[in-house]
Amino acid sequence: MKHSPLVQGLIDAFTCLPGVGPRSAQRMAYHLLERNREGGGHLAEALTSAMEGVRQCSRCRNFAERDLCPICLDSRRDQSQVCVVSSPADVLAIEHSGEYRGRYFVLLGQLSPIDGMGPRQIGLDQLEQQIQAGDISEIILATGTTVEGEATAHYILEMVHGTAVTVSRIAQGVPMGGDLEFVDGATLAHAFRGRRPV
Amino acid sequence: MKHSPLVQGLIDAFTCLPGVGPRSAQRMAYHLLERNREGGGHLAEALTSAMEGVRQCSRCRNFAERDLCPICLDSRRDQSQVCVVSSPADVLAIEHSGEYRGRYFVLLGQLSPIDGMGPRQIGLDQLEQQIQAGDISEIILATGTTVEGEATAHYILEMVHGTAVTVSRIAQGVPMGGDLEFVDGATLAHAFRGRRPV
Numbered sequence: 001m002k003h004s005p006l007v008q009g010l011i012d013a014f015t016c017l018p019g020v021g022p023r024s025a026q027r028m029a030y031h032l033l034e035r036n037r038e039g040g041g042h043l044a045e046a047l048t049s050a051m052e053g054v055r056q057c058s059r060c061r062n063f064a065e066r067d068l069c070p071i072c073l074d075s076r077r078d079q080s081q082v083c084v085v086s087s088p089a090d091v092l093a094i095e096h097s098g099e100y101r102g103r104y105f106v107l108l109g110q111l112s113p114i115d116g117m118g119p120r121q122i123g124l125d126q127l128e129q130q131i132q133a134g135d136i137s138e139i140i141l142a143t144g145t146t147v148e149g150e151a152t153a154h155y156i157l158e159m160v161h162g163t164a165v166t167v168s169r170i171a172q173g174v175p176m177g178g179d180l181e182f183v184d185g186a187t188l189a190h191a192f193r194g195r196r197p198v
Numbered sequence: 199m200k201h202s203p204l205v206q207g208l209i210d211a212f213t214c215l216p217g218v219g220p221r222s223a224q225r226m227a228y229h230l231l232e233r234n235r236e237g238g239g240h241l242a243e244a245l246t247s248a249m250e251g252v253r254q255c256s257r258c259r260n261f262a263e264r265d266l267c268p269i270c271l272d273s274r275r276d277q278s279q280v281c282v283v284s285s286p287a288d289v290l291a292i293e294h295s296g297e298y299r300g301r302y303f304v305l306l307g308q309l310s311p312i313d314g315m316g317p318r319q320i321g322l323d324q325l326e327q328q329i330q331a332g333d334i335s336e337i338i339l340a341t342g343t344t345v346e347g348e349a350t351a352h353y354i355l356e357m358v359h360g361t362a363v364t365v366s367r368i369a370q371g372v373p374m375g376g377d378l379e380f381v382d383g384a385t386l387a388h389a390f391r392g393r394r395p396v
Contacts, residue, residue: 013244017236039214
């Protein structure tokens, strides 16, 4: 049996969500149509408002509803300390840790020339301007440990070279509270190389 | 860190979907905002169209975009044979089996007075009218094997009593292609009680 066009359209549209295949999409569409049309209408409104209203902070490229995001506007935070991350979700994870009191620079991607992601696409020209303007005293690299993350970190390191900006990278090693047996080999190797005297 | 109001609104709205908790909802919202705003806008449109445009078939209560659904309009199907199911998803499952060539009656629920689901709420008055009008020669009950499903089946059986309508119930037993060891006890007991000579 084929779905009617509107139902099929809704099922297809749901598959744009991460982790949602045709079967889950069908379950979602049927659930809303059968039991929660109000919720479906509400979701449509929230989507429209967010897709139109959520822009990028002109300073850090994170999600913002005005020109600057709340973190860039917060005068209690050290605005000269900048943590460079790949995505807004990374900002969220770091904020949840409660450890960091500087601001961010969100690349929204990583250097990957083969996918058309050059320095400009991930806002590195903008970061360079901020460095040249003397707005930044310290950069903390938190771009992830993939090949692209390493390449991005390396590029920023080159960019900072010859300026007064301090650069550090968040520590790589075994996660807290985990048994060693569940930690992968590459992470363990990193943890050994990065061992510190106690 | 708090999300901005529009982002938080979108995350909250996503939790109306089945199987989507706060964390998946956040992942969905961030995914669309970061990577697929077009998809998000498209989903909003599909939701609005479907929530407004998908109505109920006036004859069988299944999803329909016009007065009657495609199955009720299909003259090659036996319109006097009616399979009673709880939800549109059940129709889909039966249609996928390719076995059935009659039409359906979709209750959109099951008898459950404690939840305010009486006969009228699940359209049984409408089914009774169709029986009285002589439109139905056979009813096949496929309302599921829960207490509510049984109660619903029993109610319909009483309703048909004294008319010329034949009533049957889809067979309960062990599923095809499954090892017996994985079949639950209640199903096995049913399968034994319903054994047939070969």
